[in-house]
Amino acid sequence: MTELALDIRGISKRYAAHVAVHDLSLAVPRGAVYGLLGPNGAGKTTTIRMILNIIGPDEGTITVLGRSNRDSAVLDRLGYLPEERGLYKKMVVRDVLLFLAELKGVDRKTANSRISEWLERLSLKTAEKDWGKAKVEELSRGMQQKAQFIGTLLHDPDLVILDEPFSGLDPINAQALKDTVVELKKRGKTVIFSTHLMDNAERLCDSVCIIARGDKVLDGTVASVRAENAGRTVALALEGGPSAAVMAVLQDRTLVERADDNNRYFEVELTPQGDSQLLLRRVIDAGARVQRFERVQPSLHQIFLQRVGATGVEEGMSGHG
Amino acid sequence: MGKLLAVIRREYIERVRNKWFIVVTVLGPLFFAVVMVLPAFLSIRGIKNAKVSDIRIVDATGVGLGARVDERLKRPPRDGRPAAKLPIVTIDTVAGADLAHAESLLVADVVAKRLTGFLVLDTLTVQSGKAHYAGRNASNVGENERLESAMRGAILGYRLEHAGLGASVADTITALRTDLATERISDTGKSGSAVAGMIFGLVIAMFLYISIILYGQAILRGVLEEKTTRVAEVIVASVKPDILLAGKVIGVGAVGLTQFGIWILSGAFFWGQRMRLMGAMANGALPAEATANMNFVLPTISPFTIVALLIFFVLGYTFYASLFAAVGAMVGSQEEANQAVQPVMMMLIFSVIFVQPVMMNPTGMLAIVLSRLPFSAPIIMPLRMTATQVSALEVIAVLAGLLLACFGSIWLSARIYRVGLLMYGKRPSLRELARWIRQS
Numbered sequence: 214m215t216e217l218a219l220d221i222r223g224i225s226k227r228y229a230a231h232v233a234v235h236d237l238s239l240a241v242p243r244g245a246v247y248g249l250l251g252p253n254g255a256g257k258t259t260t261i262r263m264i265l266n267i268i269g270p271d272e273g274t275i276t277v278l279g280r281s282n283r284d285s286a287v288l289d290r291l292g293y294l295p296e297e298r299g300l301y302k303k304m305v306v307r308d309v310l311l312f313l314a315e316l317k318g319v320d321r322k323t324a325n326s327r328i329s330e331w332l333e334r335l336s337l338k339t340a341e342k343d344w345g346k347a348k349v350e351e352l353s354r355g356m357q358q359k360a361q362f363i364g365t366l367l368h369d370p371d372l373v374i375l376d377e378p379f380s381g382l383d384p385i386n387a388q389a390l391k392d393t394v395v396e397l398k399k400r401g402k403t404v405i406f407s408t409h410l411m412d413n414a415e416r417l418c419d420s421v422c423i424i425a426r427g428d429k430v431l432d433g434t435v436a437s438v439r440a441e442n443a444g445r446t447v448a449l450a451l452e453g454g455p456s457a458a459v460m461a462v463l464q465d466r467t468l469v470e471r472a473d474d475n476n477r478y479f480e481v482e483l484t485p486q487g488d489s490q491l492l493l494r495r496v497i498d499a500g501a502r503v504q505r506f507e508r509v510q511p512s513l514h515q516i517f518l519q520r521v522g523a524t525g526v527e528e529g530m531s532g533h534g
Numbered sequence: 535m536g537k538l539l540a541v542i543r544r545e546y547i548e549r550v551r552n553k554w555f556i557v558v559t560v561l562g563p564l565f566f567a568v569v570m571v572l573p574a575f576l577s578i579r580g581i582k583n584a585k586v587s588d589i590r591i592v593d594a595t596g597v598g599l600g601a602r603v604d605e606r607l608k609r610p611p612r613d614g615r616p617a618a619k620l621p622i623v624t625i626d627t628v629a630g631a632d633l634a635h636a637e638s639l640l641v642a643d644v645v646a647k648r649l650t651g652f653l654v655l656d657t658l659t660v661q662s663g664k665a666h667y668a669g670r671n672a673s674n675v676g677e678n679e680r681l682e683s684a685m686r687g688a689i690l691g692y693r694l695e696h697a698g699l700g701a702s703v704a705d706t707i708t709a710l711r712t713d714l715a716t717e718r719i720s721d722t723g724k725s726g727s728a729v730a731g732m733i734f735g736l737v738i739a740m741f742l743y744i745s746i747i748l749y750g751q752a753i754l755r756g757v758l759e760e761k762t763t764r765v766a767e768v769i770v771a772s773v774k775p776d777i778l779l780a781g782k783v784i785g786v787g788a789v790g791l792t793q794f795g796i797w798i799l800s801g802a803f804f805w806g807q808r809m810r811l812m813g814a815m816a817n818g819a820l821p822a823e824a825t826a827n828m829n830f831v832l833p834t835i836s837p838f839t840i841v842a843l844l845i846f847f848v849l850g851y852t853f854y855a856s857l858f859a860a861v862g863a864m865v866g867s868q869e870e871a872n873q874a875v876q877p878v879m880m881m882l883i884f885s886v887i888f889v890q891p892v893m894m895n896p897t898g899m900l901a902i903v904l905s906r907l908p909f910s911a912p913i914i915m916p917l918r919m920t921a922t923q924v925s926a927l928e929v930i931a932v933l934a935g936l937l938l939a940c941f942g943s944i945w946l947s948a949r950i951y952r953v954g955l956l957m958y959g960k961r962p963s964l965r966e967l968a969r970w971i972r973q974s
Contacts, residue, residue, distance in 0.1 A: 229969070265771045267956065285774070293771040299763035304548060315540035316772035364768065 217276070218243045218372050218403035219264065224273030226259050233259040234270070235427040241405060241420070246398050248418035249407040250513070252521060256427040257407040258296055261376050264405075265293055278371055289318045292370035296377040296407075298361050302350040306337070309349060310364050317368035324367060331363040335389060355386050362390065366397075373397060375406035379413055391417060411514035421513065425521045439510040445470070446515060447489050449479040449496070450505035458499035468492055473515065480515055537773045538781050545756070545785025550792065559793050563800035589669065590624045590640060590649055594633045594656040600625040602688035603655070607680070630656060637668075644669055653681060663689055735920030736893055738843060739913050743886045746851055746912070749790045750858035750878070753782055757862030757951070758871055766955045775952040779944075783855045790851065842929050843916050849936045850912020853943050854878065860947035863954030870961050885910035889917060896921035906932050908939035946971065 219241040226234045234256040241247045251257050262268045264275055266282045280287045300309050307328055314324035332338035332345045337359055344352060344360075352360065358381065365373065375394075379387050394404050394417060408414055414421055415435060422432035431438060451459070454476055463472040463479065468487045473480040483489060493506050511519070549555055593600025604623045628636045633656065643649040651669015659665045665685060667678070687708045694704035760766040769778055857878045865871045885904065892901040896918050905915040905924075911932050918924055953970040954962070962970065 262956070267767070267770050288772060291771070293768065295764060295767040295771075297764040297767065299765050301548075301759070301765055302763060308544075308548075312540060312544050313768065313772070316537055316769060318536060361768075 216242055218245070218278060219247075219405065220276040221260075221264070222274050222276075224260075224263055224270040224275060226256075226263060226268070226270050232427050234263070234424075237273075237424065237427075237429055239422055239429075239432065241403060243403055244398065244401050245403055245419045246394060246417055247403070247405045248414035248421040249405060249424070250409065250411065250414055250421055250517060251407070251424040251430075252409060254426075255424045257424065258376055260424070261293075261374055261405075261407060264374060265291060289368060290371045292365040292368065292373040294362060294365040294373075294375045294378055296380065298358060298381075300349045300357060300361055300364075302348070304349055305345075306347055306349055306352065306360050307332075307345040310345075310360065310367060313364040314367040317370075319368045327367050327369075328363070331366070335359045335363065337363075354381065355383055358382060358386060359389070362393070366393075370402070372403045372405070375404065377408060378406050379408060379410055387413075411512065411517050415513040423517060423520060430520050431516075435513065438513070438516060442516045442519070443510040444508070445483045445485070445487070446509050446511040447481045447483065447492065448505060448507045448509045449481055449503065451477050451479075452502040452504055453477070455479075456500055459496055459501045462492070462495045462499050465495075468495070471519070473518070480509075480511065482511070482515070482519060538777050538784075541773065541778055541781025542785040542788065545782055546788050549752070549786065549789045555789070555793070559796050562793070562797045563804065566797070566801045567804045588650050590626060590643075590652040592633065592636055592640065592652055592654045593625055593627045594630050594654070595660050596630075596657065597660060597692065598627075599655050599660060599688055599692060600627065602691060603653070603681075603684050606684035606687045609684075641668065653685075655685075659685075660689065660692065732893055732921055735896075735917040736889065738920060739886070739889050739917040742847055742850060742916060743882060743889075743913050745790055745794075745847070746854045747879075747882060749786050749851060750854045751875075752789075753786050753855050754858040754862040754871055754875065755868075756782055756786070757859050757955075758865065758868065761863060761955055762866065770955060775955060776948045779856065779859055779948055779951050782859060783852060786855065787848070787851055838926060838929075839919055842919065842933070845933055846912050846916050846936070849933065849940050853908065853912070853936065853940045854882065856940075856944045856947035860950040860954070863951040864967070865961055866958060874961060881909045882913075885913040888914065892917055893921060906935070908936045911936050 217240055219239065221237060221239040224234060224237050225232070237256070237260060249257050249260065259268070263270045264277065264282060266275075266288060275282045277287050278290055282288070300306075304312075307325075310328045311321060311324050314327070315321065319327075328345065329338065332343070337344040337356060344356060349357060349360070362378075365375070378390055382390060391413075394406070397404050406417075418435055420432070420434045421438060423430040431441075433441070455463070463469055463474075463481065466484070468484060468491065470482040470484045470487070472482070481492065483492065489508060493503070496503060591600040591603060604625055607623060626636060633654070637652075637654060640649065640652045644651060647670075649669075651667060653665060653667045655665050663686070667681060690708045691701075691704045694707060695701055699707075760769065766778075858875065861871060861875045861878060865874050888900060888904055888910070892898075892904060892914055895901060901914065901918050904910045905918045906928075915924070915929070915932055919929065949971045950967065
């Protein structure tokens with residue numbers, strides 16, 4: 214038994230027009246909840262597809278649960294929820310799920326009992342209505358997503374890979390998904406998910422990796438990432454909105470690198486030579502009444518903006534996610 | 535192996551459960567039954583309602599030719615089989631001078647629907663065999679033939695008797711009827727009716743053509759569905775695309791064989807029961823003409839031919855099905871598919887437009903070449919085999935070539951399929967397609 218659920222070494226993938234992933238290395242420990250963060254087009258989906266051996270990397274090796282991912286037996290230990298979700302519309306939900314389980318090598322009897330279990334758990338099977346007997350096309354979008362999520366987990370995988378799992382989920386289903394992820398972790402499973410929603414990642418993940426334009430920007434535990442990027446961020450809360458004079462202070466580029474403006478609450482990142490005490494004095498001089506002024510560890514969102522930048526988000530918008 | 539079975543089972547069960555499959559499979563045999571029984575049934579009705587039964591013969595010959603024609607019309611057909619309803623014929627014997635007047639009266643009768651028609655015989659009829667018939671059923675070929683044959687016999691009989699032969703001798707001579715039956719002879723000496731063999735070959739060729747198109751298109755739609763609903767990505771994360779492709783081709787092929795099986799069995803059943811069915815429809819009375827229509831001999835087919843036909847279907851289907859699958863993986867919508875499928879359809883249509891020339895001349899150069907080319911062999915070779923004798927060695931060689939072509943098309947399609955299944959956006963150009971094939 215190796216300690217790593219996933220060990221990626223130096224993988225690259227080039228397409229005709231662009232490099233989707235460049236010399237990427239990742240190590241995901243067993244039992245971790247791991248976030249793969251990056252803007253659209255950063256290479257997240259390409260990386261995930263390479264992990265699942267759907268496409269092969271041009272260079273590098275991928276080891277999953279201690280074995281090469283070219284070993285087809287190891288793929289049966291993986292659960293995958295793709296970003297673009299869909300099921301056979303005309304098929305009965307139970308039949309689709311049975312089919313997906315069979316493709317992972319689960320026998321029909323075991324699969325059937327697990328399907329019933331999961332359908333009840335995610336309230337697709339209630340006293341009034343058993344959606345398992347309905348056709349996929351009769352289900353609402355949210356219910357279809359739940360059904361597909363069940364399909365991802367029926368073979369009780371050791372490593373679960375979720376590509377943008379929160380996109381398109383309503384708050385209730387999003388909560389159900391988070392609960393399931395936490396429970397999987399408690400049962401010793403490893404969960405890797407990609408997202409561009411930093412709040413979710415910050416709350417759920419043990420470790421993260423931020424990639425942009427096919428390159429790894431940073432990785433590590435959420436705590437260490439935040440600690441490494443700490444020190445220059447100040448949380449500032451004001452009574453009432455900021456006056457023009459206060460805004461002028463926040464836009465002084467000799468003092469402030471960037472200010473994340475939430476109207477009455479700001480996350481301010483100081484320039485390397487910027488002094489927090491000077492900032493406080495100038496804000497008060499500008500006539501503001503300060504409710505809170507605190508040196509904080511930045512949020513992942515903050516770190517993401519700081520390290521990837523708005524330009525990275527825009528430039529990366531092409532081709533594969 | 536278990537995964538391949540899972541893919542095959544899904545393809546098979548979902549398609550067999552589909553209501554269209556059930557409708558087509560049930561209606562197919564009904565259609566066969568109608569095709570087999572209807573022509574005979576219509577001919578019964580035609581005979582029953584034959585208007586020959588109320589005609590009038592205007593006899594101005596002065597030698598009683600009208601009575602002879604009447605007698606022959608009422609004679610049973612050959613072999614002593616029961617005749618259709620006996621015609622009710624009235625004979626008006628008139629003098630040559632009154633003919634015009636008699637005719638105009640009869641025309642009025644026909645117009646007033648008191649009479650179907652009338653046959654005019656005069657002295658010219660006895661000399662040169664010329665007569666004329668006027669009536670509502672003047673364009674009915676069968677009835678005209680019947681009248682004409684009765685007339686010919688009557689005139690001949692009259693002439694022979696006139697030449698001094700006894701009435702019974704004359705009758706024996708004029709009762710002669712010719713009937714040319716054609717037979718196809720093959721190397722093994724087994725034979726069948728040539729026309730039946732040709733029809734059988736044509737049916738087989740068209741059947742193969744239509745089923746390859748129908749099931750090929752079904753595969754194309756299936757692949758396209760998986761691609762557009764994005765199910766494909768989940769599946770290829772579990773099984774190799776090649777297994778998915780193979781499972782699809784096998785599953786859909788099994789659906790096709792199931793359908794044929796049901797059709798063949800029910801077709802055989804209806805064929806065996808055709809007389810009873812006909813009898814039921816005709817209310818018991820089964821006229822001889824109807825039985826004759828039903829009784830053409832089915833061509834004798836050797837077990838080798840049957841096995842070869844089956845292999846031609848399986849290989850032809852596999853060859854085209856994998857190409858259809860590749861097209862499905864290349865495109866993003868049904869509209870695009872309709873365009874991109876053209877090259878594949880062209881190969882099929884190219885084969886089928888030569889069906890008629892090959893059928894007309896199954897030993898010609900065109901037939902030989904087309905029956906050997908892998909893409910047209912699945913349609914043309916079965917046709918050639920049923921129309922003429924093809925050596926077993928040649929059939930096996932062509933099958934081997936087709937098998938090789940199958941491997942080629944599967945290899946090519948699997949590569950396009952693997953890459954195309956996860957490519958969204960615009961349709962690939964030929965150059966991009968070539969890169970996909972190299973890439974995977």
